[in-house]
Amino acid sequence: MATPASAKTPSPGAAYRVGAIVVGLIFIAGLVLLTGHSPIDVLVAMVKAAFGTEDQFARVLATLVPLTLCACGLIFTFNAGLYNLGVEGQMIIGGIAATLALRLLQDSAPGPVAMAVAILAGIAGGVVWALLAGALNVFGRISEIFAGLGLNFVAQGLAVYLIFGPWKRPGVASMSGTAPFPETLWLPTIGKTEASPVALIAGLVVLVFTVIVMRNTYFGLRLRAVGLNPRSSTVQGIPATRYLLSAFALSGAMAGLAGGLQVLAIFHRLIPNISSNLGFLSLLIVMLGNFNALFVLPLAFFFSALNVGSLTLPIQFQLESALAGVIQGVLVLAALIGRGLSQQARARARAAAVRKG
């Protein structure tokens, strides 16, 4: 079983993990070579494109926030034994709810008030959407994976409908989204970059909250108990249903916050792809990090940099920036294969030890 604690034991299979990543990197290098470029050049260029200018670094930070938020939310659901694939939809609904709040308030309330309400609306939207998946799961006995994926489609459809329908900008209905909000409704940024201190602080607060709750509170402990063994937990008197729904709600709140911030701090409007697939990316982050909140930040930072740095592929090398998606996928697969192999190796080692003993 892949549980956080498995990281603690000394690992006879560590070589497999490193080895799998190395093989993955070699595969990627080969792929780049096939396109006629030097992997080193591409790597250097991508690092430069992620950290070269303050704009770019700020963008890494700006992408880091939704990744961190969604990943923190997923820490709760994963530890409750839930596969909240609906995180994308929760993010989208968060974005829609924040947009709705801004549209209602932009003419009547002062900017900061409208923005605060919009953030809360985003959170609420995410919670509602997640609880919908939770209710289908807990009361309707529908796998949360399918409930989540289904609700993702509904959320995406709703966003597209609103953008092409009731919320389209005057005279224009386009993929590029609703009319941008006035600058008074943009979250302040650091200099002229895209990093918003408000968003960064929100991400940081949520991260610290998540780490503390999961490591230091009875809530976190009980959540893990429910996730590991709902039957035992029930027998012991832990209300499993309530904990499952709490996990959904927390995850939804964080994804909804991420969606709201995408509107307020990044796009300043609702676009059909407001989640930018960051929810799915954060699923990978959490799984790679062994469901441990402590690994969220470094992994999210890495993937954020990869995501931002990949924009240089088409600019500098005329390479598909989708190659970055391939790189991501290969690395994740390599890490998972490595983990699987190392677990097998450890199981073999244990079996051998038992035989000797």
Add this chain to the structure above:
Amino acid sequence: MLVELRHIHKRFGAVHANNDVSLTARPGRVHGLLGENGAGKSTLAKILTGFITRDSGDILLDGKPARISTPADATAAGIGMLHQDPLDVPAMTALDNFMAGMPGRSPVTVLRGAAAEKRFREIAAGLGFKLDPRDRVGDFTVGERQQLEVIRLMALGVRTLILDEPTTGISAAQKDQLFEAVRQMAREGRSIIFVSHKLEDVCALCDEVTVMRRGEVMGGRVLREEGRLLDTPARISSDLVTLMFGRELASPSRETHRQEQPAFTLSGVVLDDRRLRIALPEIAIRRGEIIGLAGLEGSGQRLLLQHCAGLLPATAGRLLGRTDLTHKPHKAYLRAGIMYLPADRLKEGLIGGLTLQEHVALRRSVAGKAGTFVNRASALDGAEKAITALNIRGRPDSRVERLSGGNQQRAQLALMPAQLDLILMEHPTRGLDVESAMWVWKLLRERCASGTSILFASADLDEIMQYSDRVIVFSGGQVAPPVEANALDVDRLGRRIGGQMDA
């Protein structure tokens, strides 16, 4: 085909699942393999069918050593197994399943549906099964799916058929049909191994029987010659029960902590979990009393324990403790000081993935004696104390699934709250070494001294006789009123379990 298993050994970690097991199944005979759950029957069946590799020992087929290390080897040798869980594809028709299960055909072979259907109908008719090959398997009952599987195995040309607990979940009529088909297959010269923990089925069907207990063969009997029973059914079953449960006599005399005052009373309780329905007699559990629940597994002991734990509401009747607990939520039972320790420790008791220390913290939070933040120091302290007190071989940061069975059971006991009125246990010492078993009972009896009552189910009649003040016998859907253990011995208990309630 003559199947001979010689001195088979198989260990899983510390558990010796098959300890020097030998068995001979002859062509034309139905051979029963009888024993309680966990006796090692399934392990043996899986060794013979290649699903498990044995540590040592020989398999001889028609007198020649055979190499069986994969399921394919077994199939090629003509050994087929009817699994407990059907292996078919519910969305397809019976005929499609039948054809899909035919090995050795290249994937491009044109399916000869008509020929296959003809063959299907021939075999079905020969065995007396009334299956329509065009029906969807998803609409079949468990018994019909079993019949389909038997037909498939016959088409494969098996010469030895193993049936693993085949009578679970099928109707009485289907059971008769199955038994008739099994006899027919034996008449055609096949050897049959019938794996079961159900005494009555073995008596009704088998020509010979091998009884296993705790991984060892306890003995073998010939029940029938030329289709006729060699003794009366009652004597046969009491003989087999003794083999199943052991005849070592323990001294029933021991001190009791039983007080006069009843702690819990069940009156007119009827329990029903859809598979089984039992009506319980009046039961008054007294303070400090230990009541053993005896019977073949699945006779309703578990229903009673779960009911008392508040996990299975009764369809009728009342349960009274200090307060009326009838139809109260599970929480009320926990508050009433009732603790349930299930047989499957890692499934229903402990939480695999959490450490001992985390279990200590978790129990404290459930007991409502904790704030928001986990007090690690005190949990560590509690875990260390428990480890010392119960002699658990483990550390506070050991994850419970890494502990041995005995240490898991000790951990479960260590995690029990200090104040308890009733402990409900299934198989308190199953899978435990002798030392652990003694520890467990020492601890339980200490609890009784402080007024806690204990209800426990066990397949080990010695354990029941040794520790119970009173015994409740479950047999064939009947539950007898509690009997003083002093008034019983293992033999009489065995006969009662076998159905002679007045023995």
Add this chain to the structure above:
Amino acid sequence: MFAKRDTVAALATLGLLLAACGAAPTAAPTAVPPKPTDPPKPTAAPVAATVAPTAATKPTDVPKPTDVPKPAATDYKIGLILVGPPNDGGWNQAHVEGSKYVMAKIPGVTFEIVDKVNPADRPNVKGTQVADDLIARGAKMIIFNSDDFKDDALETAKKYPKIPVIHASGDYSWKDGMAYKNQPNLANLMGQMEYGKMMAGCAAALNTETGKIAFLGPLVNDETRRLASAAYLGAKYCWETYRGKKAADLQFKVTWIGFWFNIPGVTLDPTKVMNEFINGGYDVTISGLDTPEAAQETKKAAAAGKKVKFVHYDLKTGCDIAPDSCLGSPYFNWGPEYVKAIKAAQDGKFDNYPFVWAEPDWKDINNVDSSMVGFTMGKGLGATSADMDKFVKGLADKSINLWKGPIKYQDGSDFVKAGETATPKQIWYMAQLLQGMDGQSK
């Protein structure tokens, strides 16, 4: 449990990979074979990242960046941000060709091109971010090529007041326009494609047998409304004048797919829309998309024996996809206007660059050096090309003015009253489709 988790991981990974691959088919080098007449420029050594006139024809031939000396300091690098793929056989390709024209005309100019900047192909990437990066890499001027970039163009112009920003299409720099933004370093360039669309409509009307013309529209905005309407006006004129039929017998249907090109799952699938057109008896389709689905589907249907034709859009060579079924292609010729604007920028005279909405060069609408809007006559016109010539001539000498009233909107209200002629503002901000057209105005 473990297995389930890993299954989910694998699924999610697969999702990312699929997303990556989904974008891939349109991936192609930006380099397009240069015309043989393009003079090689010894001074502008080709850099992998730039499309220079000498750029090789195959991507593998492009030298590695390390092999090449850095371009000289006199080089003038321009960032060109495309909304779609550079080889789309339409709008985006026309811009790429415009950039080649510029490089041939102004020594030392190079382009860095980023394609497919839209939220479906590049999630989490905004036009402004691409501009940031291009400027950070030394671009001295930025061109946004789609109406969809209007907010990005303005934001970039504000952020970098010293960098000239051209937004192709759009009206923020139009002083008389309704959306004027006083941003001196932002300029809008557009051609009066209305004339090209009138010709497209005329060609369609001259060739339809069923009297049913379809317009494959992108998304609805000012620009697309006026272009579809212009096509209708051209069609109606030629239907009545050259074919002598009644306007009421002409059906003109507009279907908007939702974006400039197909985005699976978000827009309508233009291939399916085309099939509906063809099966519904619409035998001529006028394309308004950036991409060539109209041509492809018409070619297929024609190969299957149906009598169907199409009018392409955006690209001069658009008829090459299916020459026999092609009635023509109204196209943009961005090169000359780009050259003017870039020269102004190089001379430091770009600020408050006048709003450009260029008419065709009526002396020769297909003159590469002077006409912003042209029309390639297609082989499919056959005998009707004589009438087409008459129509083009009439537009050129202003004897045909289709903007003359009375013209009514779809809802019956006046677009242009009788006796008046539509002003540029009226045309640009046309609020609805016109009466007689079948389709959504908003």
